[in-house]
Amino acid sequence: MRKPASIFATSTGAVLLLGSAFLTPVVAAEATLAETGKAVAEDRTKGNCFACHDYPGAVLPGNVGPKLMNMKARFPDKAKLRAQIYDATKNNPNTIMPPFGKHRILTDKELDAVVEWVLTL
Amino acid sequence: MKKLLTAISVALFVGVTATPAIAGPAEDANAFREYFKKRFPDIPFDDYINGVYAVNAGAREQWMAIEEFPPYQIAIDEGKKLFGTPFKNGQTYGSCFSNNGVGVADEYPMFDSKRGEVVTLELAINECRVKNGEEPLPWSKGKIASILAYMAFTTRGKKIDIKVPDDKALAAYEDGKRFYYARRGQLNMSCAHCHVDNAGNNLRANTLSPALGHASHWPVYRSSWGDMGTLHRRFQGCNEQVRAKAFKPQGKEYRDLEYFLTYMSNGLTWNGPGARE
DSSP, rough: OOOOSSSOOOOOOHHHHHHHHHHHHHTTTOOOOOHHHHHHHHTTTOOOOTTTTTOOOOOOOSSOOOOOHHHHHHOSSSHHHHHEEEOGTTTTTTOOOOOOTTTSSHHHHHHHHHHHHTTTO | OOOHHHHHHHHHTTTOHHHHHOOOOOHHHHHHHHHHHHHOOOSOGGGGGTHHHHOHHHHHHHHHHHHSTTTTHHHHHHHHHHHHOOTSOOGGGGGSSGGGGGTOOGOSSETTTTEEEEEEEHHHHHHHHHHHHHHOOOOSOOOOOOOOHHHHHHTTBBOOOOOOSHHHHHHHHHHHHHHHSBBBBBTTOOHIIIIITTTTEEEETOOOOOTTTTTOOOOOTTTTTTTTEOHHHHHHHHHHHHOOOOTTTTTTHHHHHHHHHHHHHTTTTOOSSSOOO
């Protein structure tokens, strides 16, 4: 039986270090912004989006949020998508989705990368 | 809620002097039950004491197999022994409780009007020790969990019936309620986001249990702890999950939270100790 100690790994220094060690090579190998975004999104201490969202290729996704698909069509306006991820409470005051930008869960750069990744879904 | 509001406005409209519709604990608990009844029409009320296993059939089977050789049995046995062992002054735990401490865990959490605060069973146990010249036990696991397990076991089958006797009690209840619905931590979530709004949904591979029944079965043997823990230990874990700072076990915040949460389960059956993944 898998034993998830926590759903959202607490971002201890050690975990963060591991996280960036894992991200750096991707960036170095001229990853596209979208690829970087995917890595950020799937890092449990960062986006951890699949805790709540299913999307093509998601591993053991949750179903708290809607499936992320056809995102380009759903969000023709990139700023709107960015705003949703930056602070989802703007659109829905009672949302469970964390305010990734407002609460500095992601940096501006990471957020931009995640936006690019979401648009590939 | 909407229905309630409509009922009120109708009452006002036709000029009926209804009892003032001040939402109090009884109304809250009723709305809580109704909400879950609507959300899970197939789950019998009494089944909510089984937590996540009420809403996740797959996990339930594994759990029923586990319950055949309950991992909390050792704690019950140890708790019984501890409970029966006299303190150095010759007194026993039983001397601090009604009915010698057997089958009385349902008296807690209680609002002690004289003291003006919520008294949990843990608090009562440690105060009993201190009164009898012993050191208090650490709050959230170990010996205290064993004593709780024994006391909960002897209380199995009784109904949860938490009372809010006066205005001070109401204030403690309201504080607990506010805590329950307040967003917290970097991830900005309230207890209700996970255990009310999203009960039965999956966060990654974890099914979220409904808040109704959350207080019925403590202490719990949790596989991911590898031992027994108290309700406040669980509160701490859930706070930390959203990257909030956990509060102290048995501090006012968690005692009020426990008071509110247990009140919400009024009418269900005490079934501690429990086993959870």
